[in-house]
Amino acid sequence: MPPRKLTKHSTLESKMAAEDLGSLEWERSKISQQDMNMLKKLGISGKQDALRFPKEESYPAPPMQYRVSFVDHLIRGLSTPIHDFLRGLLFMYGLQLHHLTPNSILHISIFITLCESFLGVQPNWSLWKRIFLCRRNGSSSVAYNIGGVVICVRPDVEYFDVKFPDSVQGWRKKWLYIREENHGSVEDNIPPFDGAEKICRRRSWDAEATDAEKAATEALMTRIHELQNTRGQELSGIQITAYFLRIRVQPLQARKNPLWMYAGDKDVDRLSTDLSPNDLAKLVRKISSLNKKDSVPTSCGVTPYSATNALPQNHATASPLPPLPEGGEVEERAVVTDDNQGTSRPESEAAGSRKSAASSEKDAEAEATSSTRSPPSAASPGARGKGTRLLTGTSKAGAARAEEAAPDAGKRAYDLYEASLISSGDEEEDAPTDVAARRAQKLAEANKRADALAAELEQSETARMKAEADAAAVEDLQKRLDDAKNALSKNVAQHSAREKEILRKTNQEYELENPEGDQLLDALSLLEIHGTEARDGLAEAEIGLSRLFPYFFKKKEEPAIFIDLAKCFTSQEDLGLQLRQEGLKVGVEGTIALVAESQQNVDWARVGNTEEIETKKWQSLIKAAKPNSKKILATLGYKPAPAPSSSKPEVK
Template identity: 40%
Template sequence: MEKAEIPGWDISKISNQDQRTLKKLGLVKESSLIFPGDESFPRPPIGYRVTFIDHLVRGRSTPIHEFLRGLLFVYGIQLHQLTPNSILHISIFITLCECFLGTHPHWGLWKRIFYLRRNSSRNVAYNVGGMCICVRPDVDYFDVKFPDSVEGWRRRWLYIQEEYKNSQEYNIAPFDGAAEILRRRSWDAEATAEEKKATDALMKRIHQLQNTHGEELSENLDRAEKRTDELAVKLEQSEKAREKAEQDAAVVGALRRRLHNAENALSEKVSQQIERENAIIDRLETQNQRFVRRMGEDFTLHEGAEDRLLDTLSILELHGDLARTNISDARIAFKRLFPHFFPKQTQPEIFSELVQRFRGEEDPALVYRQENLKLGVEGTIALVAGSRQDVDWAKAGDPKGMNKEKWNTLVKAAKPHSKKILAFLGHKPAASASTAKPEVK
């Protein structure tokens, strides 16, 4: 077997089980992946990037999020130098900011919570997975229990097609599998006094989320972690069986039949286990409805015989893009409407507070319409008074003697003259005539 050209890299060993897992999880399109052959060192084709199976299942996707691209630039590291647990930390932080705090991932908040350190043993300095994202020991943050190590993840590398957004200003540095890790002061840089002051409200909101949903999230993550460990054991068993088949070519046929029978038996056992867990999953889905409603979408928990995603994170990953788009569109719409409905009020910066202004007991659209109607009536009276015509305002302001037929006739007769009045007021009428009727309250 050919040795790796660069320390830390070896021939990629991605099993059929790994490929089926990617397809069942629906993380990426099959056409966007290239599984390497006997290459002992990554040489991605043009338009492709190097990634790992364990990075994908923990939230790494394309196009690469702008916060992750900025993080790699500030720390001066390559994507392959981050451990799977570090990728999961970044995915959780981005989701926390965009879906629960209502803001873009905040660099000052990140520095308050995390720092970067080397990942090495006593005798080995890693290149692949040589850097680790850690929570600062003096920070009260979500107690997310990650596995201490992910077995064999460095050998499960592949190529994924890169995608770009039109608004993307820059991309990550080209792949360099031999890039040396050089320490930077940014690794353990702390938030400045100004950044702490600017993020105090965000930290307070995180603590509120911890108090409200911390126990529930912890239970969900613990359950998902157990399922991930079980799946890791199964994947390891499958890998060992494949290696034995390569070493003993004489019994390949028999081994394949035995593996096939084992997979069928395992699938049947897992199906039975899923049925026993349905009641538990139903309770979890009920608890997660509060999170789903805040994102504005109804999601369904993805369950499979070999689902290795965390229960909560699978919902956020598969539907996070849609939720972020809807929230962004809603933010733009509310900001455009706010100055018209609340002209004398300061527009809130936080999205949740902006929404609450429109959810008052009194309908703001109705108030806005009635106010405009009042102004229109007063303007009409002013125009009539300016024409120097004698008008009995007591009779003109009394609609009791007005029937529907007479009203429609008067409105029809007024339309040719209303265009002149509207032009005087600087109004540009729509292409079709308005059929709206004044609302009298």
């Protein structure tokens, strides 16, 4: 078939096409404290640095390892690392996350929950194609970039009534940065952000399941109809939504276990504890069209599969996923057109807007008629790290046939930007002027992206230097922490040894009247009691020794320190004997003086010879002298205590 001629009428239609807002839609993010509190309750911001909120920027500039997301996407089941099904879906449809509306995100969350919790299979790509298709979101005059694509249920498919809200107010203004977590894939889980990237409608948007895929998923479709129509056990889209919000597992997050293995409160994939009934009801009403009078389901009409409701034996769980970026070229991703033809109504109306599946055939036919003039399609956004691939939309055999149909096509060189801008509705002679203007616009956008990449590179270098400094600080802190631990361990050991010594020293027969039951505390109480007794005893001893000191040491000055005073009484000499001898000397001298006063004639030489006196006679003389000695002592002012008569005096 010869190439289609471009007419003046098609140029006019091109000028009247909807204006693509592109990067003009972005403005400063406006996230309220209420939104932050909700994200915290849902556990999405629980991990450190999981989210970053924009400051003053009016156009997203995500830091390294972060992607652009929206509050309304996160509360509908999105989290990182993203599920392989969502990752493949973005690749197949050639989309970024910000291209999808909140209701489209909820459609995917409900589908994954349906497959894993109620069908007992992995999200099935063939089943998805039987139920859903993509449409451009916008109006006759405006084509959106943020939320520029909606996912719709095919018009001939009976599916769950999800009760989407008519519109999600202000969701485009609530953008933020979400940390990208690597999920072990060569490619990034989420395509790098490009806010100005044009949305190109692709053949995969309308792709239908093949006859083989329909046969393989017929049992799943039958089960879906049973879940919808079983009286008394009907399952609804609201029930599925409330279920994944209630169990606190994000369906669009890559998880360790599928939902049919959900283990309740201890499940490893839960992001937070249960929401309160009030918070759950508010959240379900926020993302659906339920009003305050409608009840929010607290359970499902059908018991979902889980660890307590295991899958039947020999139940097959494997299902085909959408092709992932590392899978190579995919025919269905071919660009059909990059103009705004096929633009649907805005999302406020798009929930019910569906296009006939036969449109894919018309698109394929239109592409075939203009194949000789079709420029190369855009490179795969997921082909990074594997070399740049241009997806031509045909297999290698198809490419060979295309070359046969247009042998001179290989001689034509198209600039990548120019080729992607030339629409099938442009007039041939007007193309250079139009292309030049658009080319300048593309160049400005490319320069802007280059500046953003340079800023990102500079930020990365700054982050690297900061990380090295932080690593050194952490190492020093770790060393100080180890030293502190060693010192603490040594201190604890010394303290324990002191406690044992205290217990050993107080391990005696003394007992407390009211023990505390704590060995160490009781031992300290005993020490306190003993210490009081010791202090009182030392005070009494000091008083007694002070009184005795003048009698034993007449010519010495009493020491001021108690220990020196005590040492005076610890000499090797018998201080008492010396005192007694002094007293005996005084007594003898006094007796001699009394005898001399009595004017008696005494043979003092004989008196001094006491050895000749017999003991018995000595005792009798002493006894006879006592009455007179008492009188003499009384005269001297001393009254002796009664005591037996002593033997011979101590003489040395």
